[in-house]
Amino acid sequence: MNSLVILTAMGIAGIITTIKIVASSKTQVVGEHNTIVNFASSNWVAIIVPAVAIGAIAFVSIVAMGNSSNGSGSEVPTATPIVAPTPTPTPTGTATPTPTATPLPTPTPNNIATATPTPTGTPTPIVTTVGSKPVAWWRGERTAVDEVSGLDGQLKNGATFAEGHVGAGFLFDGEDDHIDVPFQATFAPAMLTVDVWVKPLLQVKDSIGQEVIVGQSNGAWQLVTKKGTSGVRVGWFFKATDGEWIELLSKQEIPLGRFVHIAATWDARTLTLFLDGKFDSDLSPGKSPLRSRNCPLQLGGFGSLPKTDNCIGQENQQFFSGIVDEVQIFDVALSEEQIKQL
16 A cells, blocks of 8 residues: 555656656747757756656556555455356156066965855854854754754744844744744753844733743743843743753843844753853753653744643744844853854
């Protein structure tokens, strides 16, 4: 900054001196002999030239410094322009499709057999779940055929079918509908399990206070419903060899209008009832059932029977109002765990 001031002062002094000399050089004086005297001489040139040179240099320096200086005297660098790079175009090509994953097959252990699906509408036989084969099985699939032993029943007085627990089931009107199955010794084994799905539709209204699900009229056993409060109770009976009726009643009632699974067992000592796979009640009477020889097995009520041998004659009575499905008889007393699988 100091150099700039000095040069500027020198430049101004040089310019002023130059102007004065030039002005002086043009002054003419008339001498004694009328001669014009020119004051310009080499001495003046020696003074003018340096002054002009200094002034020019100072002027040029001022201009140059002014052009290259900002207001604070700091030098401003020249900015280099940033050139935006030209983006490289992405070549247009055919998109590669995403491959579809192939699911891995589920391995089947070598020691587990692959199950064959059971066709719709055909229940799996009970023998495959509880390990014991029933001696009779009336499924109620629009027929009274026995699926196991060929002990087919006969529909009586308009007994028909309705939607059951599995497929169709037997529908009884509570008036006189029933099914007769001719007597067989297999109906009265030394030990016994009877299981069935039952849907009572009305309260018990028979005059003796009970209605037949399945059993013999004067034989080894009867499975019946008894009048309850809001629903019905279940009775599991047999007639002893001394003529006494041994009766076990369920502690719980089964509701109207809903299917309930009933299983009743006799193990040669104790009568036991299970409702929906759970123990309900039992009784050990200390007596044995009568071996009926000729009484047919009946479902839904007792129809008229002739008086023959140990099967006494009777009138129509004890007709059940509801649906009975999947009636099975086993010649063993199934355990509670086996009954849960029925």
